[in-house]
Each structure stands twice: as C-alpha cells, then as structure tokens.
Amino acid sequence: MTIGGRCCFRLHRAGRLLMVVALLGALVPDAAFGDSQSRASSPQPDASPTPSPRKTLSEYARGRQLQSASSGRTESVLITDENLEGLASGVELTSVAGSIASEPVAKAPPDTPRNLWRGRIMEKQETIQILEVENARVDKEISGLWALFYACDEPENREKNIRPRLNQQLVDRARLREELKTAHSDFKELLVDARRSGALPGWFRDLLK
Numbered sequence: 001m002t003i004g005g006r007c008c009f010r011l012h013r014a015g016r017l018l019m020v021v022a023l024l025g026a027l028v029p030d031a032a033f034g035d036s037q038s039r040a041s042s043p044q045p046d047a048s049p050t051p052s053p054r055k056t057l058s059e060y061a062r063g064r065q066l067q068s069a070s071s072g073r074t075e076s077v078l079i080t081d082e083n084l085e086g087l088a089s090g091v092e093l094t095s096v097a098g099s100i101a102s103e104p105v106a107k108a109p110p111d112t113p114r115n116l117w118r119g120r121i122m123e124k125q126e127t128i129q130i131l132e133v134e135n136a137r138v139d140k141e142i143s144g145l146w147a148l149f150y151a152c153d154e155p156e157n158r159e160k161n162i163r164p165r166l167n168q169q170l171v172d173r174a175r176l177r178e179e180l181k182t183a184h185s186d187f188k189e190l191l192v193d194a195r196r197s198g199a200l201p202g203w204f205r206d207l208l209k
Helices: 003-041 057-070 113-151 155-196
Strands: none
Touching (some): 113 155
16 A cells, blocks of 8 residues: 555544534433432432321320221220330330329238227327326416415406416316216227137237226
C-alpha cells in the first residue's frame, strides 16, 4: 500500500471514531436527564415515620367486645399468663389504679367460744381499769381542795369558790365508786356464766393473773 493510501485509510477510520463519540455524547445527556427526572418525581421516604398508635389492653378488649356485638356474638376477653404475651404485641400495658396492696391483710381470729369469752372478759377488765384510774384522779382532786379549804383565811372566798368545787368532786367520787363496785360484781358474774356455759378455766387463766 502506498503512503497516500495509508493516509486515506487512517483519515477514514478517524472519521468513524468521531461519529461514534458524537452519537454517544448525544445519548448520555438524555439518559442522565431521564434518570434525574424519575428520581425527582418519585416520592422520598419520610426520615421519621409516624409510629402506629399503640392500644392499651382495655382498649383492645373493648374493641374485641364491639366486634363481637356487631357480629351478634357475646365474647369476653380473658387475660391469662398464657395469652398475655400475645395480647401485649402492639398493645401498651398500663397499670390499673388502686392496685392490690402488696401487704396481706391480717385475718380476724375466728369467732370460737374461747375467743368470744376472752373478748367479753377483756372488755370488762378494761372498764374496771378505766373506773379505777378515774377514781384515783378524783381522790387526788378532793385532797387538794380540802387543803385549800382549810388554808383559806377568807370565809367568803372559801364558801363561794372552794366549797362548790369540793362538793362536786365528792359527788363524782361517790358515783365512780358505785360504778366500780358494779363493774367488779358484773365481772364475777361473767366468770360464773362462762364456766356454766362450758368454758374451760384454761381459756382465760392468763387474763386473771
């Protein structure tokens, strides 16, 4: 091949390469434009999606009851240890106000004959103790008023102020002594009634010491 022929061949080959490059340059912008347009038109996902609302167990059970009512069936939701995990899926567990106290309530002793008689005896003993304390207080008040009465040099003041108080305390002491006497008598009768009713001496022996 001559030198002129080689030059023509190379020019022809270079021209074909330029045509291919021009065609690719025309196609690439169109593809890039279409890709960017599709990305712009497609909705972008929310960066912070809104969580689905959670229901409480009471709302879940209420919904179950409403669905049962609409279908004409009566259905109640029973929550047990076995189905609690399944119900808690998508359900918010809430505590119930006024929950059961953690400390157990002490049970009252049974009303056995022994406990009944012990209760009556203890009640009478408490009454006697109160009357004895009150009698002791009144005796002390009377002793103080007698001391003031004899120490007062003014007859008018003594008769007008001290004697009425002294007389009232004397009346109160007589009443309290009578009540105390009656309480002791009732206590003795109660012990007799208890033994006649079959109460054993050991039921309240510790109370009579």
